[in-house]
Amino acid sequence: MSAEWVAIDFENANWSRESACSVGMSLVRDGRIADRFSTYVKPPGVGGFHPFNTSIHGITANTVANAPEWPQALARMLEFADGRPLVAHNAGFDMSVIRNACTATRVPWPELRYACTLMIARRTWQLLAYRLPHVAEAAGVALGSDTQGHADTAAEILLAAMRLHGVDEVDDLLDTLRIRLGHQTAHTWTGAQRVPPSTRRGLFYGLNVCLTGQLTTMPRIEAQYRLAEAGAQAVPGVTSKTDVLVVGTPEPDLFVPGRVESGEQRVARDLLDRGHRIEVIGEVDFLRRLCG
Numbered sequence: 095m096s097a098e099w100v101a102i103d104f105e106n107a108n109w110s111r112e113s114a115c116s117v118g119m120s121l122v123r124d125g126r127i128a129d130r131f132s133t134y135v136k137p138p139g140v141g142g143f144h145p146f147n148t149s150i151h152g153i154t155a156n157t158v159a160n161a162p163e164w165p166q167a168l169a170r171m172l173e174f175a176d177g178r179p180l181v182a183h184n185a186g187f188d189m190s191v192i193r194n195a196c197t198a199t200r201v202p203w204p205e206l207r208y209a210c211t212l213m214i215a216r217r218t219w220q221l222l223a224y225r226l227p228h229v230a231e232a233a234g235v236a237l238g239s240d241t242q243g244h245a246d247t248a249a250e251i252l253l254a255a256m257r258l259h260g261v262d263e264v265d266d267l268l269d270t271l272r273i274r275l276g277h278q279t280a281h282t283w284t285g286a287q288r289v290p291p292s293t294r295r296g297l298f299y300g301l302n303v304c305l306t307g308q309l310t311t312m313p314r315i316e317a318q319y320r321l322a323e324a325g326a327q328a329v330p331g332v333t334s335k336t337d338v339l340v341v342g343t344p345e346p347d348l349f350v351p352g353r354v355e356s357g358e359q360r361v362a363r364d365l366l367d368r369g370h371r372i373e374v375i376g377e378v379d380f381l382r383r384l385c386g
Contacts, residue, residue, distance in 0.1 A: 097263065098178050099117050099178050100121050100180050100244045102248075103118050103182060106191065107143045108137075108142065109311075111187075112137070113141060114138070115134060115158055116150075118132040118241035118244060119132065120245040122253070124228070125253060133161065133162065133284050134157065164195045168196070168201060170374070172204055181209045181213045182248060183226050184212045184246070186276075187382050189246070193278070205328045206276075206277070207277055208276045208278070209264065210273075210276070214273065214354075217271040218255045219232040220366070222359075224253070226345050228259065235304060294381075296326075299326065302336050304329050304358065305317055306332075306342065306359075308342045324378035332362050336362070338373050338375060340373045
């Protein structure tokens with residue numbers, strides 16, 4: 095990975111991966127953010143703007159009325175990246191947005207290399223949850239409030255991880271943490287992954303998952319069924335054997351450090367303090383992992 099790299103973040107109009115409506119990019123050079131690029135995008139595909147997504151990012155059809163279509167936006171993104179590796183928090187999601195938007199508009203997939211700060215964070219900080227707000231707090235960096243701000247935050251998280259591990263190059267950090275870069279070509283892709291590669295068949299495969307609160311996108315019984323399809327075990331409560339607690343938070347941005355916790359969340363935090371590995375995620379991350 096070169097000394098220069100670009101952090102990237104997308105927002106989507108709805109749950110379809112191709113529905114990109116905003117992108118932010120932050121160029122890192124010599125250990126600091128040196129340049130930025132952002133644009134709204136007219137989302138390709140069907141479905142329009144779902145109220146749930148708009149409640150998160152505030153973007154509407156009127157916001158993107160004069161924005162470029164995906165092919166034009168992608169060309170500007172690639173010009174800004176200029177062949178440099180990309181970095182994203184939960185990079186599997188962001189790279190799938192690129193692939194699906196390209197497929198929807200019949201544009202060839204661009205060749206990309208990329209790293210994932212979510213994966214890096216899991217090998218750097220022991221946290222209750224690894225969503226961007228939690229990792230930003232652990233890394234001591236500011237949390238951005240929009241797409242560009244989230245790209246800045248991902249960049250600063252990676253720089254903080256490099257400082258913590260005492261390395262000056264991203265390649266050295268990935269070697270230290272035994273993580274491989276993801277790689278995408280016009281026809282294939284391989285995600286950023288641990289070394290050796292995981293043989294798990296999905297992000298929830300083999301995990302004990304507890305659901306708490308009211309999900310807004312599906313009944314709990316459907317969520318339990320989809321977990322079973324993904325190879326996970328839905329469990330009724332948080333115990334020392336629970337791997338993931340899914341909180342049915344209507345507005346994921348409310349689920350940030352400092353907010354009032356449910357009883358299940360307090361149990362999870364107590365288990366973490368006693369050395370158990372457990373992660374708490376909101377509904378958005380739950381749906382993304384089901385699709386991943």
